[in-house]
Amino acid sequence: MKRAALYLSLLLFFASCSAPRYARGPESSVIESRRGQLGKIEAVTYRSSEPRLEERRMVVYLPESYGRDTLRRYPVLYLLHGARGNETTWADSADVFRRVDSLRREGKAEDFIIVLPNMNHYFGERDYNGGHAQNAVRAFWLLTGEAERYFIHDVVMRVDSMYRTIPEKSGRAVAGLSAGALQSLYLSAGNPETFDYIGLFSPYVYPTFAAAGHGDVYGGLWPRLERQFADPPALFAIYIGKADFFYPHVAQFDRKMDRKGYPHEMIVSDGGHKWSNWRVFLTDFLQKVFR
Numbered sequence: 092m093k094r095a096a097l098y099l100s101l102l103l104f105f106a107s108c109s110a111p112r113y114a115r116g117p118e119s120s121v122i123e124s125r126r127g128q129l130g131k132i133e134a135v136t137y138r139s140s141e142p143r144l145e146e147r148r149m150v151v152y153l154p155e156s157y158g159r160d161t162l163r164r165y166p167v168l169y170l171l172h173g174a175r176g177n178e179t180t181w182a183d184s185a186d187v188f189r190r191v192d193s194l195r196r197e198g199k200a201e202d203f204i205i206v207l208p209n210m211n212h213y214f215g216e217r218d219y220n221g222g223h224a225q226n227a228v229r230a231f232w233l234l235t236g237e238a239e240r241y242f243i244h245d246v247v248m249r250v251d252s253m254y255r256t257i258p259e260k261s262g263r264a265v266a267g268l269s270a271g272a273l274q275s276l277y278l279s280a281g282n283p284e285t286f287d288y289i290g291l292f293s294p295y296v297y298p299t300f301a302a303a304g305h306g307d308v309y310g311g312l313w314p315r316l317e318r319q320f321a322d323p324p325a326l327f328a329i330y331i332g333k334a335d336f337f338y339p340h341v342a343q344f345d346r347k348m349d350r351k352g353y354p355h356e357m358i359v360s361d362g363g364h365k366w367s368n369w370r371v372f373l374t375d376f377l378q379k380v381f382r
Contacts, residue, residue: 128188129155140241143215154202166203166381171267178209201381210238236308264380266290280315287325290376320353327355330372334363
């Protein structure tokens, strides 16, 4: 197990050095530059519970019907970025708002709120600096659980207080790519009463040794999964490309899920650890949530 952890850590290090840049950063100003979407984009700056950080930012996309159907409540998809990303990454690199609008016009996706949170670790206000995108190596090695530890209180409960949500398990989904998939996995397993739809795009399942001292967030995955699947989520979907450097690791995870009898989907495509795959994964997942 220790040898496997070391191998995975080295793999993550070299992958983070060579992987393409995943985000262009907040300078893209998603609120000002995006046009043509049917719904409404809001940038929300909120008070952080983290000891060294006073605030964070998230981007919220409200469906077109939200302003019209004022008595209606909506489910929420929390969509997490990967290493080198931030709260604008999914909009910048996958055009998620117009993508979901297009699916809705075709009757292939439900109306739901999309929340793009910033899930990076920062050392303090100066380091945060408006929510910049992280250096890849640093982002991989600093998964210390800070953002995840306060996610339910700071993000989920705040969204429920600000918008007309369905504040229960059946009304929440969480998904992410790469490091964001790892966070989605542990957030959902650690809070089995919170999320009914889980999407893992090119995940790595076990965190690097940097997270070893943060067992409250990253410890005991399989006991947590046992509790989660005692009342199985409506959807637990794992997506991976055959050329992805995480494929052998994810295939092993899938086989163990099968042995445990945990209902889930394993979607395998061609291609590697890159946006051409993640856009396809996202499009498929958007059509499956809240159906």
